[in-house]
Amino acid sequence: MWPSMLCSLRVCSKIIFGTSRTSVHSSLLKRRLTQTVKVLACCVHGKDSAIKHLLGVNEETTSSDHLCQHPPAVSYNQAEHDSLLIHRPDQPANAKILRIAIIGSPNAGKSTLSNQLLGRKVFPVSKKVHTTRCQAQGVITEGETQLVLLDTPGMVTTSKVKRHNLEKSLLHDPWQSMKSADLVLVLLDVSDHWTRSSLNFEVLKCLSQFQNIPSILVLNKVDLIKQKGILLDLTNQLTEGTVNSKKALIKSLPRASQGQHAKSNMASSHLSQIQDETCITESHQVTTAPIAESNQDIQDLKGKKGWPHFQDVFMLSAVNGDEVQTLKRYLLSLAKPGEWEYHSDVVTSQSPQEICNNIIREKLLEYLPQEVPYNVTQVTDLWEEGPGGELVILQTLLVQKENHAKLLIGAGGQMIKRIALEAGQDLMNVFLCEVRVRLSVKVKK
Ligand SMILES: Nc1nc2c(ncn2[C@@H]2O[C@H](COP(=O)(O)OP(=O)(O)O)[C@@H](O)[C@H]2O)c(=O)[nH]1
Ligand SMILES: [Mg+2]
Structure with missing residues (x-):
């Protein structure tokens, strides 16, 4: 070494x-x-x-x-x-x-x-x-x-x-x-x-x-x-x-x-x-x-x-x-x-949902122009275990402008699909189980 x-x-x-x-x-x-x-x-x-x-x-x-x-x-x-x-x-x-x-x-x-x-x-x-x-x-x-x-x-x-x-x-x-x-x-x-x-x-x-x-x-x-x-x-x-x-x-x-x-x-x-x-x-x-x-x-x-x-x-x-x-x-x-602060099974103090929101946000920051991710509100609609033991996450991304929504969705929905897929892959490595992420975009006036 x-x-x-x-x-x-x-x-x-x-x-x-x-x-x-x-x-x-x-x-x-x-x-x-x-x-x-x-x-x-x-x-x-x-x-x-x-x-x-x-x-x-x-x-x-x-x-x-x-x-x-x-x-x-x-x-x-x-x-x-x-x-x-x-x-x-x-x-x-x-x-x-x-x-x-x-x-x-x-x-x-x-x-x-x-x-x-x-x-x-x-x-x-x-x-x-x-x-x-x-x-x-x-x-x-x-x-x-x-x-x-x-x-x-x-x-x-x-x-x-x-x-x-x-x-x-x-x-x-x-x-x-x-x-x-x-x-x-x-x-x-x-x-x-x-x-x-x-x-x-x-x-x-x-x-x-x-x-x-x-x-x-x-x-x-x-x-x-x-x-x-x-x-x-x-x-x-x-x-x-x-x-x-x-x-x-x-x-x-x-x-x-x-x-x-x-x-x-x-x-x-x-x-x-x-x-x-x-x-x-x-x-x-x-x-x-x-x-x-x-x-x-x-x-x-x-x-x-x-x-x-x-x-x-x-x-x-x-x-x-x-x-x-x-x-x-x-x-x-x-x-x-000195006394430990956490149980040995804890890797982070963040809640599972916080981790998920942060990972999705990371993808938004990676693929979209700066002004979009800084103005997205994430709302989790569903977080549950599917029939095969997989984690199913449905999340809505709320934006204020139509053009932000268009950028988020991308041509033929390619952008939002990519973000959901990559976030799911990252989350699998965090939770060590299959994860399916589905994202939808809404304009909130
Ligand atoms: N080439 C290279 N890039 C790095 C390294 N460490 C971090 N980065 C990149 O630097 C950027 C910022 O990293 P991040 O960890 O988010 O920085 P933070 O803002 O200090 O938390 C990301 O694009 C990382 O991939 C490194 O050792 N080498
Ligand atoms: Mg950081």
Whole structure:
């Protein structure tokens, strides 16, 4: 198994942050990185990683990546779902928990990453912004540990709430999820040339207000980056050259210890590194009260591009799952003793109908011009088990304009049929049963 981007990043950081920031010479760094990582990479197996692309190293997938338990199906029966949420979680004696707030600009890939971590697509994903309208939680239970993912709707401003016809509660949601978080995961789209070299102001504000909660930086969409070397420069900028309070302290690995890494089982050496760092994490005082901020503090943030308090940095591709398992193992290792929040059969706090509405909405956003999906009201007319045990869903899509209805239906009804078919297929993978979705369109004046 590849020592992970975490490990590689740690290798990078040992190089980047071991050197005085002002004297960093990136081509020299990359050469040194290449030497270091080649030693490590020659004995590792696993999914393609960004750093391996840097080196042109190809590896096979090992069985450890497939060891993860299969996530349970979501029950499509509302009463069953409610009873799971109400019942006391079936936690073991040594239960551990970690609540993770995933924050980042709209489109960074928060829902895609959450789905990959969960192993089931329960959150809608779309190229268009504001697919996620509600504050939903995803739940991963493995062994004694439960991870609760707080998939936030992105950082939204008042004007965007008006423009996209969004619920006003979205304005407050990122802060809401922060209040119960043990870890903040900042997700950044590195394929976006305009925004990738600095953290979104709202993200910085959030990090600054909740400084006492440990945070990690995850660079997403590395599959879209041809010149992987840019990732090191971006990491340096986005962390202000400091990760886990280490800048001057972190030195290049001595050659001998690099060799030892190469010979040892990468999985265990990786985990032991994580555990070492977990000790550091444990010294953080996690409190839920935000730190009061003065206007001056906020003004100071305006000139900032990065955040020097991240505990770790990852690079991955959420869409194809590259390095997602590594991140998941890391998150599991950070969990602390504490009561589970959910029964182990729960994958998401969303109700079955919410999941269905969100998936249909995802298709509307995917195939229709922006103004249509933002103005559709979904009404479920029927939700029942058919004679063959299949789930039958009838839903009416209400629109206000005739031309919106025409676009929704499409030529010969092709558009609406396609949306219904694809939503049904996605829902089958959520509920693990046959699902038939039928949609009708009505104009409501
Ligand atoms: N190429 C690529 N696309 C991604 C990746 N992660 C997410 N996306 C795409 O980015 C878009 C936004 O993703 P989504 O998860 O809805 O972002 P959110 O708004 O942050 O929840 C979708 O079209 C995803 O398919 C990735 O790792 N690589
Ligand atoms: Mg989303």
